[in-house]
Amino acid sequence: MGIKIKQEDWIRKYLTKLIEFGKSVNDNEEKNEYAAYTALKLISVTYYVPTFLNVAQHPDRKTEGYDGAVYVDLFAGSGLVNISDTYDTVAGSPICALSANKNNFSYALCVEKDKKKKEALEKRVARIYPENKFTIIHGDCNDSIDKVISIVKEHFDNPIMLTFVDPEGMEIKMKTLKKLSDAFPAQDFMINVGSQGVLRVHGKLKKGDYSTERTWNEYWGEEDIEFLLSEIAERKTVEEQYKEKLSETLGKNVGEIIPINDTKNNPEYFILGYTRSTKGNSGYARALTDLKRRLEHEDRTSVRRMLEAMTGRNKTLI
Numbered sequence: 001m002g003i004k005i006k007q008e009d010w011i012r013k014y015l016t017k018l019i020e021f022g023k024s025v026n027d028n029e030e031k032n033e034y035a036a037y038t039a040l041k042l043i044s045v046t047y048y049v050p051t052f053l054n055v056a057q058h059p060d061r062k063t064e065g066y067d068g069a070v071y072v073d074l075f076a077g078s079g080l081v082n083i084s085d086t087y088d089t090v091a092g093s094p095i096c097a098l099s100a101n102k103n104n105f106s107y108a109l110c111v112e113k114d115k116k117k118k119e120a121l122e123k124r125v126a127r128i129y130p131e132n133k134f135t136i137i138h139g140d141c142n143d144s145i146d147k148v149i150s151i152v153k154e155h156f157d158n159p160i161m162l163t164f165v166d167p168e169g170m171e172i173k174m175k176t177l178k179k180l181s182d183a184f185p186a187q188d189f190m191i192n193v194g195s196q197g198v199l200r201v202h203g204k205l206k207k208g209d210y211s212t213e214r215t216w217n218e219y220w221g222e223e224d225i226e227f228l229l230s231e232i233a234e235r236k237t238v239e240e241q242y243k244e245k246l247s248e249t250l251g252k253n254v255g256e257i258i259p260i261n262d263t264k265n266n267p268e269y270f271i272l273g274y275t276r277s278t279k280g281n282s283g284y285a286r287a288l289t290d291l292k293r294r295l296e297h298e299d300r301t302s303v304r305r306m307l308e309a310m311t312g313r314n315k316t317l318i
């Protein structure tokens with residue numbers, strides 16, 4: 001019972017933050033819209049950033065030769081998300097990252113493909129961040145990755161970075177992540193792996209529909225489609241397979257595979273957390289483990305209920 005109450009307090013605290021961060025940039029412009037479990041993904045960013053910044057902005061990092069803490073968001077969205085189950089509005093990932101801690105990022109770089117969302121995000125970030133500390137790029141993040149790298153290099157010689165990768169489907173190419181990782185070795189990644197979507201494409205390919213073969217190959221960074229088709233779902237889950245492939249590509253071990261549940265034990269997607277491997281980074285890994293323990297108890301319904309209770313639409317939980 002004690003643990004349950006603590007969990008409820010925890011989730012309420014973080015949902016309150018998402019709503020407050022959203023309010024600080026709110027307007028009537030373009031928004032993204034997703035189901036209530038999206039809040040759990042946004043909590044992941046909000047929860048991890050303070051731990052990341054405590055280490056990345058610590059004075060010792062200067063002595064070690066690092067010259068900034070940079071946030072990169074490759075699928076940045078509009079900065080605001082409507083929760084379709086409850087009509088609440090919460091902050092999107094870049095606003096969460098830039099609001100989560102006073103000891104803030106030295107610079108932020110976001111990429112968004114949709115023009116209206118990009119323009120809305122630019123205005124929203126400007127409400128909470130100085131204009132000389134961020135750039136919002138309009139475009140496909142795979143095509144724009146050289147630009148991302150060169151902008152970071154214009155500002156910093158040796159930054160510590162946190163990169164959030166949040167595609168709706170399989171839009172991220174493995175070679176994009178490799179380029180970014182090779183350019184900046186001191187980099188943590190949080191990557192959304194849409195296991196349900198990947199399995200749908202897998203099913204199509206297995207049935208001989210090869211219309212998505214190119215997307216599949218670029219997502220995995222593999223030409224050997226037969227190998228992957230036989231491995232996935234039969235011997236390994238999508239998230240396990242992607243984790244292994246990405247660990248190899250990035251040269252980093254995954255901290256945790258965090259489920260974002262539609263219903264309990266039925267994840268819609270996973271957040272893979274990769275931490276840079278240096279001594280003294282155990283705080284990062286511990287934060288990811290704690291986060292996983294918290295989020296695996298939650299799902300779309302529990303978030304919906306809590307949001308309803310917080311806004312007075314359902315009094316039973318208050």
Ligand SMILES: C[S@@+](CC[C@H](N)C(=O)[O-])C[C@H]1O[C@@H](n2cnc3c(N)ncnc32)[C@H](O)[C@@H]1O
Nearest residue numbers: 075076077092093112113114140141166167168
């Ligand atoms: C799942 S949403 C991400 C939402 C965002 N992280 C948030 O918390 O609000 C994916 C976003 O990426 C954009 N997008 C889709 N493909 C893209 C690409 N190749 N490069 C950059 N952005 C893309 C979509 O327009 C959408 O806003």
